[in-house]
Amino acid sequence: MTADLAPCSALLDAMPDPALLVGPDRRIVMANPAARELFAAPLVGASALSYIRQPEPAAALERGWAQMGAGQPPAGRPAAPIEARMIQTTPTGETILRVSVAPLLAAGILPAILVTLRDISQVEEAEQQRRDFVANVSHEMRSPLTVLAGFIETLKGPAKGDLAATETFLDIMEREAQRMTRLVSDLLSLSRVESEERVRPRTQVSLSEVLRATLAALRPQVEDAGLSVDFQDLPDAPTIPGDRDQLVQVFHNLIENALKYGASGDKIEISLNRVESLPGLPGPVLKVCIRDFGDGIDAIHLPRLTERFYRVDGHRSRAMGGTGLGLAICKHIVNRHRGRLSIRSTRGEGSTFVVSLPIS
Ligand SMILES: Nc1ncnc2c1ncn2[C@@H]1O[C@H](COP(=O)(O)OP(=O)(O)OP(=O)(O)O)[C@@H](O)[C@H]1O
Ligand SMILES: [Mg+2]
Incomplete structure (x- = not known):
């Protein structure tokens, strides 16, 4: 490593997320320990595209170079973020990574692209859980509501004035209303318990x-x-x-x-x-x-x-x-x-x- 790269290398090594510096020939100039661990390879000297192979992140890398060629961003101004999603398959499962590409044009540094990779598997999992939760709550609420709406319609129409039917239907409606009350009180209880967990x-x-x-x-x-x-x-x-x-x-x-x-x-x-x-x-x-x-x-x-x-x-x-x-x-x-x-x-x-x- 040449002397002028040493500060760059120290910065990269201090970053907690995996990070790579990619040169104009698309070869990896530098890689921090987190990146070497992620790809289980020494990385330096290898083609970046052999590790960032999926179309979306590979295209992001090329967009970074295109910006660089066009003199963008002007030195001293932050670049618009170029981001892509990448799935890394390991023997233990899949990791979802957010790949961020940042062209480096500062005077005195070699022209290079900084690629950082952040593990967003847990964020995506939490989002999925939230979506499932909303879908489940809606599903659980819908069935008692459908029953209630159906019986209200029957009581206003075909069963109007039929005392025996009214009594039976009201019993069912009461049960369904109780079910909804229980659901809402359990949901409130769950959210209270979750917020107090610590x-x-x-x-x-x-x-x-x-x-x-x-x-x-x-x-x-x-x-x-x-x-x-x-x-x-x-x-x-x-x-x-x-x-x-x-x-x-x-x-x-x-x-x-x-x-x-x-x-x-x-x-x-x-x-x-x-x-x-x-x-x-x-x-x-x-x-x-x-x-x-x-x-x-x-x-x-x-x-x-x-x-x-x-x-x-x-x-x-x-x-x-x-x-x-x-x-x-x-x-x-x-x-x-x-x-x-x-x-x-x-x-x-x-x-x-x-x-x-x-x-x-
Ligand atoms: N002792 C048990 N024997 C067999 N299955 C059980 C037992 N306890 C729980 N389960 C199963 O686990 C599921 C989840 O239980 P949980 O207490 O979370 O919900 P629930 O009893 O269905 O509803 P709620 O607790 O709101 O009345 C139940 O629906 C049942 O299928
Ligand atoms: Mg129970």
């Missing part, structure tokens, strides 16, 4: 009391399900830093799920235990296991269960008034408590949901 809870909570209160509130559902509940308490369990209402919400959903989806078994088991250490969690934890003996869940569904709106059997969940948001809310609350939610299940034998929460 704020650590400060109050001390007794999990034993939380579980007993939740079970008392769920007594009617327990009776309807006809299941027996075996609660193995830990009376001298220490309190943990927690948000009581949110923890009630977690165990309410997990026990309600066990009652709803585990109804083919004859009981559910709930236990509270102290465990001195669990890999990945700091210090001793309190572990709550909620076990049902129902149909269980196929292994392929387990990693996706805590995604918003993910249901194993959408039809069955909706028929039971579920929104598919319960476990997503649970996951955020458990994260806020620096704890862990894990799920074990065997098809035909039942499921166990385990919540582990640090004691301090």
